[in-house]
Amino acid sequence: MTSRWIVGGGDYAELVAQTWKQACPDENLVRIDVSQHVNHAFDLSALDGLSPSEGAMFVAFDERFGNFKRMELMQAAMARGFKLEPFIHPSAVVGSGAVIALNAFVGPQVVIGHGSRVDYNTVIHAGAHLGPECRIKSSCWIESGVQLGARVAVGRHSILRTGAIVKSGVVVGRGCELGWPRLYDQDVADHTTFDLRYDEPIVVHGA
Incomplete structure (x- = not known):
C-alpha cells in the first residue's frame, strides 16, 4: 500500500x-x-x-x-x-475552470470562484472565500475567514490574516502582509505590511 x-x-x-x-x-x-x-x-x-x-x-x-x-x-x-500533490478538502467548493497547483492546501468550507488559479505551495485555511477569477501566486498564506472579491491578484509570499477583506479587482503585491482586519479597497505595493502593532503600514523599499 x-x-x-x-x-x-x-x-x-x-x-x-x-x-x-x-x-x-x-x-x-x-x-x-x-x-x-x-x-x-x-x-x-x-x-x-x-x-x-x-x-x-x-x-x-x-x-x-x-x-x-x-x-x-x-x-x-x-x-x-x-x-x-495538492490537498482539497471534500467540503471545499471549487468553481469550474479553477486550477489548484501542487502542494497547495485548500481547507474545509473554502470557496474558490470559477476561473481562479491558486499556485503551488499556497495555503488557504478553512472558511476563506475567493471570488471568481482570482489569482493567488505561489507560497501565499490565507487565513480563515479572509474574503477576496472577484479578480483579486495576490503576489507570491504574501500573508492575509483573518479579518482581511479585499475588494474586487485589487492587486496585492508580492511579500505583503495584510494584518489589519479591514477592507482593502486599493492596490497594495510590494513588501507592504499592515501590522496590528503599528498605526501606519510598513513599506520596505527596494526589497
Whole structure:
C-alpha cells in the first residue's frame, strides 16, 4: 500500500495531518517531523529512509520567514524525486475552470470562484472565500475567514490574516502582509505590511 507522507513541523503540519486523515481515512497517512538546526537549516535525515516510488508527499510548514521555509522544504523534497500533490478538502467548493497547483492546501468550507488559479505551495485555511477569477501566486498564506472579491491578484509570499477583506479587482503585491482586519479597497505595493502593532503600514523599499 502506498503511503502519504505529511512532512514538516509545527501546528500547521498537525492541522494538515488531522484534516487529511479525517477526509481520507483509507489512506496510509504518515506524519514526519523535520527539525531545524540552530541556524534554521532543515535536518533532512528524516527523509533518508523514504522511497519516492512508495508514496506521495505533502510539505507542511507555516508562514514564518515569509513562507520561504515551506518553499525551501518543498524544493528539497522535489530534488529527492518525491511526488507532491495538492490537498482539497471534500467540503471545499471549487468553481469550474479553477486550477489548484501542487502542494497547495485548500481547507474545509473554502470557496474558490470559477476561473481562479491558486499556485503551488499556497495555503488557504478553512472558511476563506475567493471570488471568481482570482489569482493567488505561489507560497501565499490565507487565513480563515479572509474574503477576496472577484479578480483579486495576490503576489507570491504574501500573508492575509483573518479579518482581511479585499475588494474586487485589487492587486496585492508580492511579500505583503495584510494584518489589519479591514477592507482593502486599493492596490497594495510590494513588501507592504499592515501590522496590528503599528498605526501606519510598513513599506520596505527596494526589497
